[in-house]
Amino acid sequence: MDIQIIGFGVIGQGFVEVLLRKERFLKQRYGLDLKVVSISDITGTAVEGEGIDLRRALEVMRQTRGIINYPGARKMTGVEAIEAFEADAVLEVTPSNIQTGEPGLTHMLKAMGQGKHLVTSNKGPLALRFRALSDAAKKNGVEFGFEASVGGAMPIINLAKVNLAGDEILAIEGILNGTTNFVLSRMAKEESPLEIVLKEAREMGIAEADPSYDIEGIDTAAKLVILANALMGIDATYRDVKTQGIRKVTPEAVKLAKEDGYAIKLIGEVRNSHLEVAPRLVPVDHPLNVDGILNVALLQTDVAGDITVVGKGAGAIETNSAILSDIISIALKRGLG
């Protein structure tokens, strides 16, 4: 199976690391020989018909921070690379943009237009144009794997589609953002105000320099929209979500909740076509009460009842568990070796 990687930041490099670790495992268990034929980032494109030297690509990035420094790399954009080279699939892992979806959206539509399967962790394009993307996949007869776009390593999309194939998903509730969960968990433990805990989170690399998207609930809303589209057939964009963040959650509120046996959590919920993100009280012994950077999702279904799944919501390596499972499932389904 030949793959092109578009975007070579944390997730893209993590993918290559996992691939190096897992080469023999994939061959032995699935007869799968993954070959990365090109890697594009903002500086250019490395390409090798025989497969990129993955160790070298990682070295180049560590030393120079641009794939253009890979031997023989060209000044060529991701779009051009998708057009120019043959491959079975494209892995789109450029930074997520929730305002325009670009450049991911163009990469995705281009890849599918070329008859290439698409795997992505990039939630922006999906939160804005889910229907257009899934229509494009159908029209072009390609697979569209986006397990990694919601909840990092936490299995949720394929969990509903495969493991709950006979169920209808009636409602979804979850903690879909690790940063806010870390902040709220710390506020409960240390009885500190949000700004203090947020500063700690930044120092630990858990929160970004500008954590507004997380704190305002926008990241959660984007992921919720992907779940609503993919699992419940609701044609919504992230702008349809009634969104309230955790900015106004005080240490006093957290403490009072705790004394009553509750935790305050930023919960995304889809129910009766209504999408909402807001801080909510969760009983301490409820499956949704998970700590730290964990993500959790509770699926209400008609046959199984409630199913809850918990996993790491982020991480360069962890997220690649989801990407790899999408790739393996495409390889098995399409008979790619």
Next chain:
Amino acid sequence: MDIQIIGFGVIGQGFVEVLLRKERFLKQRYGLDLKVVSISDITGTAVEGEGIDLRRALEVMRQTRGIINYPGARKMTGVEAIEAFEADAVLEVTPSNIQTGEPGLTHMLKAMGQGKHLVTSNKGPLALRFRALSDAAKKNGVEFGFEASVGGAMPIINLAKVNLAGDEILAIEGILNGTTNFVLSRMAKEESPLEIVLKEAREMGIAEADPSYDIEGIDTAAKLVILANALMGIDATYRDVKTQGIRKVTPEAVKLAKEDGYAIKLIGEVRNSHLEVAPRLVPVDHPLNVDGILNVALLQTDVAGDITVVGKGAGAIETNSAILSDIISIALKRGLG
């Protein structure tokens, strides 16, 4: 897709109920037209080439408790029915026997020997002869679905195989028995001794008249062995599990644990080829701390890190979510309509 049902108790009747509810859904979403061509129980076998009248079959069971009373039913055993009639798959849902595996084991080997796919919720044969059964499936080129044998509606087997396809499972911990979890949760809430709570559980239909298999940890051990075989390639039977039940757990111990922020739970664990079932202290905010009749499993993996899944561990309808997902996956994989 033509199916034979062997065993028509709680789970088998639940399957038929779900099928009646889901007929249109299965047709629309998967193009799947499930036809039950025969139903066998201890009294005999009902058979209809055109498909059993499922409403009638349920009615007969409600009124007479024997499928022999279905119009035209014959004095014919499950084994004979498997041999005599054509079908794509057999659903084996006879009562679980953990001493001999029978009659399930014979049904399963017979069905696979006849080139029929097998789906089951019957853990006894798998806990005793997992290797023989998976070898038989391979040898006969048939699918072997046993999601329902562990954790009822809780997705675990296919979760590891599909959603974590790129991961290796390093260890498994879980609460795999709803009755003991209910008993321990109640002991913590009411500060009552085990015998009192067990009596309540019996009255509520949550515990059986003789709950020894649950309370002694044997049921948990059987399920743990299935997970060890299926997800970690460990060739063990339930007799290899070091098993300690909850008989000796006192209300005082539960109370002390609670005061220190812990819950006592009956945990099954596989790690470094060692299988153990024992009561253990779980921190209240740990993902394994789930309440009441819920089941939970935590998979430690090399890429995703820890993944936890929670669901109803039993139930006539709920368990059929797992059975249905196995059947749908076989239909899609084998192109059965």
